[in-house]
Amino acid sequence: MSDLEQMGVIHGVGLGPGAPDLLSVRADRLVRGARHVAYFRKAGRPGQARRIAEGLLRADAVELPMEYPVTTEIPLSDPRYNECLSAFYAHCTDRLLAVARTGEDVVVLCEGDPFFYGSFMHLHSRLSGIAPVTVVPGIMGMAGAWNATGLPITWGDDVLTVAMATLPEEELVRRIRDTDALVVMKIGRHLPKLRRAVIAAGRADAAWLVEHAAMPGQRVTPLADVDTVTPYFSILLIHGQGRRP
Structure with missing residues (x-):
């Protein structure tokens, strides 16, 4: 059995535009059954993706909040912006891989659709080929x-x-x-x-x-x-x- 086959799956799950009842059946099943749940948020805030999933997570779910180091504090044109976010996404990737290597699945909560201007894309590009990754489409905002x-x-x-x-x-x-x-x-x-x-x-x-x-x-x-x-x-x-x- 290959290393990939022994690893847990990292699921990027689209939650839709904001209402919990606009999740797909597949997304709802994965979110409700997840033992490990990751999501992006701004420091000091619960995060929109986590808000959508409120009431859906199992009682023993282990949450992995991923807090952006910057949002608007550094201009997009400043080289420090990309450097800071690149290091952040690399760190998030390592956190998800650490769980997947134990054989456990991870659900990453994504606002809208994971492949439409979403932060999950930056994890997906880093995880592809080194961990099993799936994407569940969502209704876009x-x-x-x-x-x-x-x-x-x-x-x-x-x-x-x-x-x-x-x-x-x-x-x-x-x-x-x-x-x-x-x-x-x-x-x-x-x-x-x-x-x-x-x-x-x-x-x-x-x-x-x-x-x-x-x-x-x-x-x-x-x-x-x-x-x-x-x-x-x-x-x-x-x-x-x-x-x-």
Whole structure:
């Protein structure tokens, strides 16, 4: 028997956009049965993934919180940012491997889908080939957001663009102007820049902001009516208006 065959499996489990009843049947089974449960969180906070799983974990579950060393304290352009996070993900990988080498499985709780802008991707790339790893898809946060508006995001041949509000303003203007339907994530303190880009692209009247989609406190507001800094879990939407019967 090979070393891999003797190891426990590390499962990256997508929990969906925020509501516990939006987990898949497979995700629910794995989360409820897990003896070892890992999840990312900001220091001093329980973490969104852990909040979604509240009430699902078995009483004797061993929890492995993985606390980000930085979030916004160091600019993304600063070389120290990548150095710090690279060391962090390497440490998290070692912690998961230590459990898997005992033959025990580990469930890593992931917001949304593990392979869609998620932190688990950085573990997966380090674990592949040295430990058994599986991924359980989850409903993405942006799907929760456009469903919260009660309107389809795309019709017919509409092109959907997903952009980050961290992009330069001129790049945002181009992306917003050149697509049919739009999702913008990672807004927060970038709201003023994003608003200017939406206006410059001539699409201010079509833009919506969804806060805490599929979570307690969900709110759907026309962008024109938003005048405060948005929380982390905010998504901007512009719905496509394409071909339909």
